[in-house]
Structure formats: structure tokens, C-alpha cells
Amino acid sequence: MVKVFAPGVVKLFGEHAVVYGKPAIATTIDRGVFIECEKSDRLIIESIGTPSTLVYLPEEGRLEALGAERFFAYVNTALKIARERWGKLKARFSIKSELPPSIGAATSAAVSVGILKAYSLCANVEVSKEELAKLGHQVELNVQGIASPMDTTAVAIGGVLKIWAHPFRVEKLDVSLPQFYIVVLPRRGTTGEIVADVKALLDRRRSAQSVINAIGEVVEEAEGCLRRGDLNCVGELMILNNWLLGALGVVDNRVMTLLDLLKTFVYGGKISGAGRGGVVLILPKDETVVEKILSATGYTYFKVSISKTGVVAI
Ligand SMILES: Nc1ncnc2c1ncn2[C@@H]1O[C@H](COP(=O)(O)OP(=O)(O)OP(=O)(O)O)[C@@H](O)[C@H]1O
Numbered sequence: 001m002v003k004v005f006a007p008g009v010v011k012l013f014g015e016h017a018v019v020y021g022k023p024a025i026a027t028t029i030d031r032g033v034f035i036e037c038e039k040s041d042r043l044i045i046e047s048i049g050t051p052s053t054l055v056y057l058p059e060e061g062r063l064e065a066l067g068a069e070r071f072f073a074y075v076n077t078a079l080k081i082a083r084e085r086w087g088k089l090k091a092r093f094s095i096k097s098e099l100p101p102s103i104g105a106a107t108s109a110a111v112s113v114g115i116l117k118a119y120s121l122c123a124n125v126e127v128s129k130e131e132l133a134k135l136g137h138q139v140e141l142n143v144q145g146i147a148s149p150m151d152t153t154a155v156a157i158g159g160v161l162k163i164w165a166h167p168f169r170v171e172k173l174d175v176s177l178p179q180f181y182i183v184v185l186p187r188r189g190t191t192g193e194i195v196a197d198v199k200a201l202l203d204r205r206r207s208a209q210s211v212i213n214a215i216g217e218v219v220e221e222a223e224g225c226l227r228r229g230d231l232n233c234v235g236e237l238m239i240l241n242n243w244l245l246g247a248l249g250v251v252d253n254r255v256m257t258l259l260d261l262l263k264t265f266v267y268g269g270k271i272s273g274a275g276r277g278g279v280v281l282i283l284p285k286d287e288t289v290v291e292k293i294l295s296a297t298g299y300t301y302f303k304v305s306i307s308k309t310g311v312v313a314i
């Protein structure tokens with residue numbers, strides 16, 4: 001049996017501005033998606049613990065999972081691309097995610113790249129990280145119509161990466177961070193809708209471009225702070241990046257309330273990804289107090305570390 005771990009991804013700096021030519025800094029984390037593949041007499045995919053509404057049709061003795069086909073779109077497309085590339089495979093795939101979907105932690109990229117990796121191993125084909133990144137991006141493009149290569153590249157390569165989307169370039173940064181938290185807020189809107197709203201703002205108001213430029217400068221300065229391991233600087237620039245994202249309309253009161261609640265006990269924090277809820281990164285100074293506050297106030301959160309590797313066979 002083949003077993004693969006595909007990490008989730010968070011953006012330390014530069015989301016949204018990356019769409020307009022600025023670099024972003026993303027990192028893989030030690031929570032993600034586990035995928036098993038075992039040869040079988042037919043193709044079966046099971047995804048454990050996924051949300052779906054079950055409808056029972058007693059007259060037909062049949063059970064339907066509402067929305068499940070759409071949910072499996074990334075899996076289906078990854079399997080189709082893998083089959084075209086590496087030939088037909090009859091196998092049982094089992095998917096188990098440690099992260100909720102649709103919060104901005106790149107579960108779609110982890111599932112896409114993870115299925116491709118598991119399929120290739122099960123079919124005894126060797127595939128480079130670069131090819132996995134390219135095919136993973138193809139899966140996201142096919143399903144979403146529009147997608148930056150940031151998440152799929154990060155899942156395939158792993159570690160802390162400086163990424164330019166247009167033209168595409170990636171640089172691995174040899175930096176580390178202590179453990180941090182990802183707090184999960186219900187997200188209002190999809191990544192596509194939020195990216196479209198930011199584009200509309202930039203089309204409407206010429207001065208909004210200066211916010212994008214400022215985010216680009218924050219990313220460059222943050223790279224220096226990360227390389228020096230200067231957490232005060234990293235945290236302060238996270239807050240600055242978050243205010244700039246607020247100016248683009250993607251940070252709401254729930255995020256500001258959370259950051260305000262924790263401010264004495266953290267270096268900094270910011271949304272990660274498209275925003276309007278979803279993942280909020282918290283870089284703690286005092287882990288014990290931060291955890292006490294998060295638990296007492298009922299937030300959903302995960303303590304995570306940077307993962308230095310991308311998708312791996314385990
Ligand atoms: N365990 C899983 N099994 C199968 N498909 C999954 C699983 N987890 C996530 N997905 C797919 O990924 C989709 C979530 O992707 P979406 O792009 O909305 O969010 P995300 O990747 O978590 O965040 P973002 O792209 O904003 O970083 C789900 O709707 C589903 O199609």
C-alpha cells in the first residue's frame with residue numbers, strides 16, 4: 001500500500017498583491033491531507049469525515065450525498081489527468097484531511113497534488129516535484145477556471161517559498177519560525193469572488209494600486225526579518241500587511257476583534273489567503289495565554305509548524 005502526506009499551505013505575506021505581479025511568501029505546514037492508494041479490482045475513492053448532506057430514498061433503497069460530486073471535482077480531475085499521463089489504474093484511494101476545506105489552507109491543492117503523487121507511486125512511475133506542481137496547477141485550472149500556481153507549487157515543493165505568479169518564479173527561503181496558530185473563522189465568499197472584488201476595486205480606484213505596491217514592499221522587508229529570525233519585525237509586518245489587506249476590503253471586524261483580544265501576547269497576526277474570515281495566522285509570544293484565550297472564547301484553532309518538505313510518501 002502507498003501512503004502520501006500532502007501539506008496544507010498558508011501565506012505569511014503578500015496574498016492578493018501576488019495576483020498583480022508582486023511576490024508573496026507562502027509556507028507548507030505540518031497539517032494536511034493523508035492519501036492512501038492500494039491496487040484493487042476497481043477504482044474506488046473514499047474521503048473520510050467530509051461534510052455532506054445525506055438523503056435516503058427508501059423506495060429505491062439508495063443513499064445520496066448532496067453536493068458530493070462537486071466536492072470530488074479536484075479528486076476526479078486529478079485522477080483523469082493521472083490516467084491520461086500514466087495509464088489506467090484500478091485502485092482504492094482513501095483521503096483523510098486534518099484541515100477543514102474552504103478556509104484558505106489550500107486543501108484543494110493538497111488533495112490535487114496528493115492524489116497525483118499517490119497515483120504515480122501506485123502505478124510505479126517516478127514523477128519530479130516540478131511535474132507534480134505543473135499537473136496540480138492544471139487540476140486547479142480545470143476545476144476553477146482561474147487559479148494561481150502558488151498553492152500547488154508550495155504543496156509539491158514544500159518549505160517557505162517566495163513566489164511570483166506573473167511571470168511564474170519560485171525561490172526557496174532557508175528560514176524557520178517557531179510554532180504558530182491558525183485560527184479558523186467562517187469564510188464569507190469564495191476565493192474567486194473575493195479576488196474578483198479586489199480587482200473591481202483596483203479598476204474603480206486608481207489609488208488602490210498604491211496599496212498593492214505597499215504590500216509588495218512589506219513582502220521584501222519581511223523576507224529580511226524572516227532571514228534574521230527577528231520575530232518582533234515579522235509580527236509587526238504581519239499586522240501592517242493585515243491593515244493593507246483591510247484597505248482592499250478583505251479583513252472584517254471578526255479578524256480585528258481576534259487580533260485585538262490577543263495583542264499583548266503575540267508578535268503579530270494576519271489573515272492568510274483570500275480573507276473575509278477563513279484562516280487567521282497568530283504568531284504567539286506567550287503560547288499558554290494565547291491557547292487559554294482561544295479555548296475560553298470558543299475559537300477553532302490549530303497549532304502548526306512549518307513543514308520543510310512538500311508532498312511525501314510516508
Ligand atoms: N478531504 C477531501 N476530499 C476530497 N476533496 C477535498 C477534500 N478537502 C478539500 N477538498 C476539495 O477542495 C475544495 C476546497 O477548496 P477551496 O479552494 O475552496 O479551499 P481551500 O483549498 O481549502 O482554500 P484556498 O484555495 O482558499 O486556500 C473542497 O470543496 C473539495 O472540492
Ligand SMILES: C[C@@](O)(CCO)CC(=O)[O-]
Binds near residue numbers: 104274
Ligand atoms: C488571494 C490569493 O492571492 C491567495 C488565495 O489563497 C489568490 C491567488 O493568489 O490566486
